[in-house]
Amino acid sequence: MTQTTYLWTPPAPASLPVRGIDARFPVKRIFCVGRNYHAHAVEMGRPVDKATAKPFYFTKSPSTLVESGATVPYPAGTSNYHFEMELVVAIGAAGFRVSEADALGLIYGYAAGLDMTRRDLQLVARDQGRPWDLGKDFEKSAVCAEIVPVGELGVLTSGAISLQVNGETRQTSDLSQLIWNIPELLADLSQYYHLAPGDLIYTGTPEGVGAVKTGDTITGHVAGVGDVALSIGAAE
Numbered sequence: 390m391t392q393t394t395y396l397w398t399p400p401a402p403a404s405l406p407v408r409g410i411d412a413r414f415p416v417k418r419i420f421c422v423g424r425n426y427h428a429h430a431v432e433m434g435r436p437v438d439k440a441t442a443k444p445f446y447f448t449k450s451p452s453t454l455v456e457s458g459a460t461v462p463y464p465a466g467t468s469n470y471h472f473e474m475e476l477v478v479a480i481g482a483a484g485f486r487v488s489e490a491d492a493l494g495l496i497y498g499y500a501a502g503l504d505m506t507r508r509d510l511q512l513v514a515r516d517q518g519r520p521w522d523l524g525k526d527f528e529k530s531a532v533c534a535e536i537v538p539v540g541e542l543g544v545l546t547s548g549a550i551s552l553q554v555n556g557e558t559r560q561t562s563d564l565s566q567l568i569w570n571i572p573e574l575l576a577d578l579s580q581y582y583h584l585a586p587g588d589l590i591y592t593g594t595p596e597g598v599g600a601v602k603t604g605d606t607i608t609g610h611v612a613g614v615g616d617v618a619l620s621i622g623a624a625e
């Protein structure tokens with residue numbers, strides 16, 4: 390077999406630690422759900438009527454992934470850098486057009502994550518009908534803690550989700566408040582993509598999103614899953 394020769398050394402795959410296991414979870418894609426808690430949809434000025442709406446998604450490049458506990462520079466091009474605390478679903482089996490009843494079989498595990506956002510750039514893009522990439526898909530914007538194998542957790546339907554900045558609580562809600570729950574999301578997203586091992590799905594943030602600045606420390610918690618942390622360094 391001929392060995393492929395590259396012009397330079399390809400980057401290592403993005404990956405995350407797994408609780409209790411030495412092997413790491415290699416990340417294939419990062420999907421994010423927009424507006425999946427009513428109170429957050431309202432605070433963004435875009436309430437959701439589930440009777441007529443469908444979930445929508447954006448993506449982040451796997452190269453944007455940062456492990457929990459990191460210090461990241463205050464990002465370029467923004468003056469309104471926001472946190473969004475989210476439950477992350479990690480996919481461990483292939484699935485295309487899966488039913489809600491079959492969704493559990495796709496889940497490898499869960500993690501606590503942060504969908505860091507350049508809110509000013511996102512809102513300009515949104516209001517001008519442009520893609521959200523500058524606001525969402527930027528370097529070190531997908532923060533994720535270790536993955537917890539699904540085990541006896543099963544399909545999570547409830548559990549407190551919260552976020553603190555410098556120890557002060559800024560977001561608090563419950564997974565039961567998700568507009569589209571985990572089986573609904575996997576069934577819907579798999580209508581459009583062949584879900585595959587290594588995919589991560591950020592399931593959306595509850596209300597209370599806000600800005601952070603250099604020197605701030607973010608901690609987040611999902612009951613039964615774990616914690617995520619991020620420190621904000623100086624701008625480059």
Ligand code: MN
Nearest residue numbers: 473504593594
């Ligand atoms: Mn989000």
